[in-house]
């Protein structure tokens with residue numbers, strides 16, 4: 366077995382497929398040891414075996430259904446207690462293309478549990494440990510539909526808007542503690558996500574990005590110190606303008622009286 370990496374351990378959720386599996390590959394090749402979380406133990410084992418051989422790092426599969434409170438609590442405990450963990454990639458997530466008139470509310474609740482609750486609890490487990498050590502990185506996978514909210518299922522888009530907002534507040538709370546935050550907004554990416562979301566043709570559409578290209582761009586954004594990374598957005602100034610406008614408007618809300626247009630006496 367290889368020695369523990371001086372870079373530390375990256376814990377990646379949703380590492381058995383798609384974007385998470387590419388993160389595992391790229392972070393192993395950057396020299397991180399890995400803890401890989403997902404439900405499918407066979408897939409995790411196969412990825413772990415390949416990466417140990419190819420990258421000479423330690424890879425620990427940690428099978429867990431993050432929709433299961435007890436399993437989620439075990440992953441939280443690992444994040445709180447393993448002092449070698451240097452990075453959390455909150456990637457596990459599911460989507461849907463169904464409208465409110467088609468979607469099943471129990472499936473929507475399960476989506477919220479995974480995309481919001483699990484991501485939040487794992488962040489709350491990692492952040493104090495990282496802050497106490499004065500270092501660490503949290504990468505949260507949001508989506509372009511955090512902004513393009515009308516594109517897919519509304520609960521999915523709203524869950525990804527949550528991740529984007531949460532990232533801004535994490536930055537406010539943690540940046541001065543030495544903890545790096547990055548929120549990634551992938552647009553359509555060629556993964557099994559689309560089979561599960563109910564629109565398989567998107568995987569092969571010519572507007573869809575390869576998961577490898579997405580993650581390579583995301584890590585370039587991480588290296589550049591970006592708080593928010595949107596690989597598919599070529600016009601970077603569009604994001605800068607949006608953020609400047611948002612922050613400028615945020616400074617205008619402290620008024621004891623409603624605006625005159627509401628005619629409140």
Ligand SMILES: NC(=O)C1=CN([C@@H]2O[C@H](COP(=O)(O)OP(=O)(O)OC[C@H]3O[C@@H](n4cnc5c(N)ncnc54)[C@H](OP(=O)(O)O)[C@@H]3O)[C@@H](O)[C@H]2O)C=CC1
Nearest residue numbers: 379381382383384403404405431458508553554556557558
């Ligand atoms: N593909 C796309 O177009 C886009 C994706 N995203 C986001 O990227 C992230 C990764 O998605 P992507 O790689 O595309 O999708 P995939 O479906 O390819 O991968 C999802 C991963 O999450 C894991 N997962 C799903 N449910 C659970 C669960 N209950 N507990 C633990 N792990 C779970 C899956 O593993 P297993 O089944 O083994 O548990 C799998 O490893 C998601 O957050 C998604 O919302 C954002 C924008 C666009």
Ligand SMILES: N[C@@H](C=O)C(=O)O
Nearest residue numbers: 508509510551552553
């Ligand atoms: N971000 C993708 C899904 O989450 C999309 O833009 O379709």
